[in-house]
Structure formats: structure tokens, C-alpha cells
Amino acid sequence: MYNKQEDKQYLRWIQSDNLDKKLRSELETMSDEEIHDSFYTNIEFGTAGMRGLLGPGTNRINVHTIAKANVGFAKYIACQGEEAKARGVAIGYDNRHMSYEFSMISAQVLATYGIKSYVFESLRPTPELSFAVRHLNCFGGIMVTASHNPKEYNGYKLYDEKGCQLVPELAQQVIDRVNAVEDELAIDFHIDAKQEELISMIGSEIDEIYYKEVLAIQMAKDVKKDDVTIIFTPQHGTANIPVQEVYKQAGYHYIPVLEQCDPDPDFSNTKTPNPEESASYDLAIEYAKRENADIVLSCDPDADRMGVVVNQNGEFILLTGNQSGALLLDYVCMQHVKNNTMPPKPVMFNTVVTGDLGEKVADAYGVETKKTLTGFKFIGEKVAKYEINNEKQYVFGYEESYGSLIKPFVRDKDAVQACLLLAEAAAYYKAQGKTLYDVLLELYAKHGFYEESQVALSLEGSAGAQKIKDILANLRQSKVQEIAGKKVVRFEDFKECIVREKDTETPLTGFAVSDVLKYFLEDGSWIAIRPSGTEPKCKFYYCVKGDTLEDAHEKGNVLKQAMEMYTK
Template sequence: MRTEVYEFWKQHPNLDPSLKSELETMDDAALNDAFYTDIEFGTAGMRGLLGVGTNRINLHTIRKANEGFARYIESNGEEAKKRGVAIGYDNRHMSYEFAMDSAKVLAKHGIPSYVFASLRPTPELSFAVRHLHCFGGIMVTASHNPKEYNGYKLYDEKGCQLVPHLAKQVIDRVNAVEDPLAITVDLNKEQEALIHVIGEEVDEAYYEKVMGIQLNPQINKDDVLIVFTPEHGTANIPVKELYTRCGYHFVAVEEQCTPDPDFSNTPTPNPEEKGAYELALQYAKKADADIILVCDPDADRMGVGVKHHGEYVLLTGNQSGSVLIEYIFSQLKAKGEMPPHPVMFNTVVTSDLGEKIAAKYGVETEKTLTGFKFIGEKVAQYEINNEKQYVFGYEESYGSLISPFVRDKDAPQACLMLAEAACYYKAQGKTLVDVLYGLYEELGYYEESQTSLTLKGQEGAERIKAILTDLRNSDLSQINGTKVVKMEDYKEAVIKENGAVKALCGFTSSDVLKYYLEDGSWIAIRPSGTEPKCKFYYCIKGDSLADAHEKTVRYQKAMQELTQ
């Protein structure tokens, strides 16, 4: 533990009283974890455990981040200051307090803010930045993390999370703040007048844009019933409103519609985990629903369950993304609305199946690193030069964007389009699972999965770095007896193939390794940017679904043995 930093906080007269009380009850292990480092302000902002200390999310670390952001805005001139910042927040503990505190720090610098009156989805915050012509945005959220977490994300004037070269400018200014506890938020009347409350006007503009994505708005909706849950989060009002206005039939999981920061009625708010579907499945079975749609707390991710042959099948983010691609692209082509140079974006850890579907419809695929900011950056580039036209973007982590009036993952958009697709295919006697299986038969059988090692604290962070370093230095030639035909190292920016080494271009340096195997499969490894985890991604190709599954089990076991 950095004893001098701990003592500085302990003795500081400005330490928040609730944090001071917490400090006095902590044992040595807890103190070490809270003070051994400063919470990282990275390219995705900050996310971490709530609590006292330099390695926690609290009023003082949030103020430090806002002080750095304010200085960054000032460096861009008076016009940037005048345009101000849009601020949104989710249902978590301290989200409202952090949002208002952010507005106050900005006001101390003469920067106006536009704060939502109540919780709103992350994609609506992204939309608000552009709609209000702000210079930037702040979203207070820990996305799908457990209740003990909160976080802070920054957006640029295009409504996109800060890409690395912009984030570095903010990070440098955040790191230059010597004493975060010295930052105060006492405002005079002139400064208080810089804080504006927003709500219905932005909501209506956002709803209008989302409803505009519909491809078949007049489709028969009477034969499909949807069970929907916001998992206590921000999707509750917007998704219900969109379904009501567009005429869809839905049943909400009422116990999970309250903005409860403790997530009392769900085992997990993460749609990547089966526990998020438990109560929704009970509702679906009782109502005989066709599909289940689950949003995470800040409504950028959406999970899908589909009734198929009497049982509910949970789709992965890769699978629901593939179904959306098939529906959207087939409809654009059938209607003659596919643009002349269409492009789809996904990430280096997203399944190959989506790319194959896109190619079938003449759509080019470009890959980015994980993080939707990289997709948003690409959208902005092509919006200027119009060399290519955006038609879809998605990640394996249950996030997609249909229309880029938002520059982040957008679950309300995905919920509306998935509902439309379910109605369209049901009229043909198909479920969304039938559509997915048809794609497998046409383009190849894939099983996509993800495993992770959770390694907490200082020791865990060091172990995650060591795992990547050891793999990088090992030059794997085979995994589970299957030859490695190519390896991409996104940190060293090299491709190793057939004994040769060449440059890997077009990506910001990131600690990611990706192994391509002789059987058409690949495996990727990266540290999580938001949780204390080392993640392993598998896209395994087989002769059948059963074969792909058997191979997946073997590859997962092999990687576990390699990284023990």
C-alpha cells in the first residue's frame, strides 16, 4: 500500500464524510487494494468498485476526471466551452450524485452542462450530444457490471466515446491534477445558471429517429408476443414507449422495471449471463411468448431468447447479430435500398459468420479493436468522405448499432429491429433460431463462446499481464494438436505467418493476441478493459453444430492448461 497516499486522504479536511467513515473500518487488505494504485483513466474512461481510495470510484476520483476534462475543453477554445457538455446517468448507487457533481465541476470552469432530469440510456446520451450541438458528453454508468461498481465515460462532439488520441489529451490533464481532494464544487449564482436540465424534448427527438429505422413498419405484429426486461435499468421507459408507439405486443417483467441500484430481482444485470433471463423465462413460459429481450442497465446491450420447438433458446451476441444482419441486408436488397458502397463494422473478436452473411449481400466488412468508439470513429470518417456507406455495426458482446444517428451501441434500436424481424419470419413459419440454423447450413457451422479468468486486485492485475506476456513469448505452433497457421499481435503490431513476420496495420496498439487455426477456427485473448478479467474468445468451425461444440470444449480445455 502507498502509505503516504493513504495518510494524505485520511488527514485531508475535504475528504467526504461517508468516505472517511468507510476508511476507518477497513482492514489492511482492503486498504491496500483501495490505495495501491490510482484507478485507471483509460480510453474507455473509468470503471471500478465504489468506495474510498485512489483505486475506487468516488466523488474525489470523479472530480479529478472532470477537472481534467474541463481543462481539455478549455484547451479547445471559447467556442468549445460555450457549446458545453451533455450528461446522462443510470440507476446505480451514486450515479445521480456523480452526474450533478460533474456538472458543478464544469460550471466552475464556466462550461455549461445539459443534465438529464432522470436516468436515460447511454445511446440517448450519445444522441443528445449531437442533437444539442455540445462539444462533449459524460455518461455515469458501469454498464453491465455488478451493483458494487460504477463508472464514467466521455464522449466527443460526434457523440462517440473518446478515441485514443483524444483520450490521451484528457488523460494527460487528469494525471496533472495533483490533489483531487482540493477540488470543491461550491458555486455562485452565475455558475449555477450554467447547469441546465433536459428531458422530454430530447426524448421525443430520439424516439423519432429510432422509429425511423423500421424497414417494414406495417408488418403484422399481432402474432408475436415479446417479454421485455430492462434489468432495473434505463431501457424501461424508452423500449416500452417505442413498442407502444409502433404497435408491438409485449409483457414487461415488472419486478425488474424499478430503477433499483441493488438489482434486487435479478441474479445479474448482464445479458451475457444466463442469470439475467431467469425471471423473464418464467414470464415467457406463462405467457407463451415468442421472444425474450433483455437490456443491460445502461441500455447499450441486448440479449435475446427465442421460443423454438417449445423451448427457449438463448442467443449469443454473435448469433443475434447474425440474425439482424440477415434480416436487415435481405430487406435492403429486396427493396432496392442497399447503398452503392455498403460497409459493416465489427471487431477482431467477433465471429466470422457475420462477415460471410455480409459478403453474400455484397457488403464489405471492416474490423476494429473492441470498443464501439472505434466503430464510431469509422462512421465519422465515411460520413465526411462518403467513400462507403454504413449499414450495420456490432460486437460479440451483445451490442449493435443499426442507424448511426447514435455513435454507440443502441439497445432500443436493436429491440425494435429484433421485434420486426421476429414478426417477419413468423409470417413465414420460422423462428429466429430457424433463421440462424439456415445460415449455418448455408455458410458453415460455428460455435462462438467466451471464457474468462477473474483475477482481482494488484496480484490479479499482474497475473493477467503475465498471461499475455507468456503467450506472446511462447510462439505457439499448435493448440490442442491443431496447427496455428497465423498469429496477430495487436500490441506489437505484427502478423506471424509461415515463418514470416509482417506489420499489422490500421489498429491502435492493444494487448490482444489472435490465433488462426488450420481448421478455420480462431482463438483470441485480451484483458478486459472494464473488469478484473482475462478474456478468451473462441470462434470454432466444425462440420456440424455438434462437431463445432466438441471442438470448442477441447480448445477451451487446451487454453486453460496453457494459462494455468
């Protein structure tokens, strides 16, 4: 049984004179179970930064753990020299509880190390933060956001000088310095007048340049923009102003879901801010039915992900991230061919857990596909490499989790770009008497009928974290040979860095070490399993090809049922 009087970390906090007063008040009213979960470990600062529940404790996001993270980042920057400190850091934040406060604490901690910072005057999208890093020639960036997580969460992401989230090699240098901080409560982030001069506020001057770049991605200049009706919801988040501004300047007919436009940290008027979940579209679909709208577009709170619902003869169909990504890719490639702008060595990026349809679409246009691990930082890293050597030219990049990037003046997922180009695609096809879903069906008929889906097993707390580890460990140990009566013909382990095929083991190269397993079956289907890097979930990804959509769906269900035995 847990005894808080024996918990050294809890006692260190509750007895500290430096503990934030609000956090102390919360801590004094928490149950023993809540205290245990708040202190049983340190919140992980991983290759994707930090994300977790708000509240007191070493396993929570709060002013002290945020300060600790920034000490690590500041020491990393300081080691790069005076030029890096002078170039500084751009800082953005979303609508969540404490986002602004965490942003200012970040700037203050950096200032104590003599590091310049540029803080947005109000909430901005993640992609605009990435853009600002590049535009201001900063050495790095910070985005305070928990993306699509529930209201109880917040988070902290780091960016390099290219506007890309830190890749593992660089992130590890920060992680080592964060972990070396022994007492987060001892960090003093109060600054004097001279240090305060190192903090500059930024705003509309960056907005205008970013909007101009976004508007420049349009590909069909003669499309009839006012023929398509769009329902748009920012889910109370940062997409509200930029998407509406871009639509106004481009001339699209859009209707915002007014109840979900204010930056409410409690997400009061949406069931969930996650565009991967169908419940997030309920209110927007009510709007769409009243207006007979063509599409519904929804962005997550930090506006790096976009989901789409299509009005198909009065039925409102939610597309998966695999489907919307394949549609955008096909539209981009088609317009490149039509406009004679396809580069000589075109490349498209997606991830090892993204479905196969997009790769088939790319192949049809002579576009090479490169796979990366989950996390847009890996795509951004590839973009930077090819930008330097021009060995290949970027055409498109996307993940199955509703994130895509049209033009790489941003080095992260960009829902503002996606909203603009998907509106263009909807208008373009409507002029031909087609919906986006009609075009998707055409892609299936041409490239094969794919069921590309995901099942996320939610496992909260310390017991849940251990369960996720056990699921992956048991799968490795059991060396699965057959799933649902289908032989495993290839197995990839991205943690052990091995490929097993026909009883032969070879090294798996070209990827950073990651806790991902992938099984390829004899019928062409595959299953991938990985723990989420941002939520207490174990995710199972399925890609199944069938003779029809119904056939693929049935085969997918069989695989999902077969995998349930590994989650018990």
C-alpha cells in the same frame, strides 16, 4: 505484510480535512486488505474512461476521483477555446448508486471552468446521451454508468462532439490532464450562482426526438406486429421507459417483467444485470413460459446491450451476441434488397474478436466487412469518416458482446434500436412460420456451422491484475506454434503491432495499439485473448467451424481445454 501506517496515499486521505464524510466513515471501518486494494494504485483513466468499485480510495470510484476526472476533461475542453466551452457537454447517468451525484459533480466541476452542461433530469440510456450530444451540438458528453457490471461498480465515459466515445488519440489528451492532477481531495466543486447558470436540465424534449429517430428504423411496414409476443426486461435499468414507449408507438405486444422495471441500484430482483449471463433471464423466462411468448429481450442497465432468448418449440434458447448480431445483420440486408434500398458501397463493421458468421452473411449480400478493435468508439470513428467522404455507406455494426447499432444517428451501441428491429424480425419470420432460431439454423446451413464463444477468467484485486498481465506476457514470450494439435498459421499481436506468418514478421497496421493476441489455426479456427477494459477479467474468444453444430461445439471444447495451460 501491508501496513496502512506506511501507506502515504491512505494517510493523505485519512488526514485530509476535505475528505467526504461518508467516505471517511467507510474508510475507518475497512480491513487492512481492503485499504490496500483501495490505495495500491490510482484507478485507471483509460481510453474507455473509468470503471471500478465504489468506495473510498485512489483506486475506487468516488466523488473525489470523479472530480479529478472532470478536471482533466474540463482542461481539455478549455484548451479548445471559448466556442467549445459555450457548446458544452451533455451528461447522462444510469440507475446505479451515486450516478446522479456523480453527474451533478461533473456539471459543477465543468462550471468552475466556465463550461456549459446539459444534464438529463433523470436516468437515460447511453445511446440517448450519444444522441443528445449530436442533437444539442455539444462539444462532448459524459455518461455515468458501469454498464453491465455488478451493483458494487460505477463508471464514467467520455464522448466527442460526434457522440462517439473518445478514440485513443483524443482520450490520451484527457488522460494526461487527469494524471497531472496531484491532489483530488483539494478539488472544490461547489459553485456560485453565476456558475450555476451554466447548468441546464434536459428531458422529454430530447426523448421525443430520439424516439422519433428510433421508430424511423423500421423496415417492414406491413409486418403483423400484434402476432408476436415479447417479454421485455430492462434489468432495473435505463431501457425501461424508452423501449416500452417505442413498442407502444410501434404497436407491438410486449409484457414487461414488472419486478425488474424499477430503477433499483441494488438490482434486487435479478441474479445479474449482464445479458451475457444466462442467469439474468431466469425471471423473464418464467414470464415467457406462462405467456407462451415468442422471444425474451433483456437490456443491460445503461441500455447499450440487448440479449435475446428464443422460444423454440417450448425450449428457451439464449442466443450469443455473435448469433443475434448475425441475425440482425441478415434481416437488415434482406430488407434492403427487398426494398431496393441497399446503398451502392455498403459496409458492415464488427471487431477483431467477433465471430466469422456475420462476415459470411455480409459477403452473401455484397456488403463489405471492416474490422475494428473492441470498443464501439472505433466503429463510430469509421462511421464519421465515411459520413464525410461517402467512400462507403453504413449498413450495420455490432460486437459479440450483445451490442449493435442499426442507424448511426447514435454513435454508440443502441439496445433501444436493437429491441425494435429484433421484434420486427421475429414478427416478420413468424408470419412465415419460422422462429428466429429457425432462421439462425438456415444461416448455418448456408454459411457454415460456427461455434463462437467466450471464456472470461475473473481475477480480482492487485494480484489478479498482475496475473492478467502475466498471462499475456507468457503467451507472447512462448511464441505458441501449435494449439490442440493444430498448427498456428498466423499470429497477430495488436500491442507489438506485428503479424507472424510462415516464420515471417510484418507490421500490423490499421489499428490502435491494444493488448490483444490472436491465433489463426490451420483448420480455419481462431482464438483471441485480451484483458477486459471494464472488468477484472482476462477474456478468451473462440471461433470454430465444424461439419455440424455438435462438431463445432466439440472442437471448441478441445481448444478451450488446450488453452487452460496458459492460465495457470
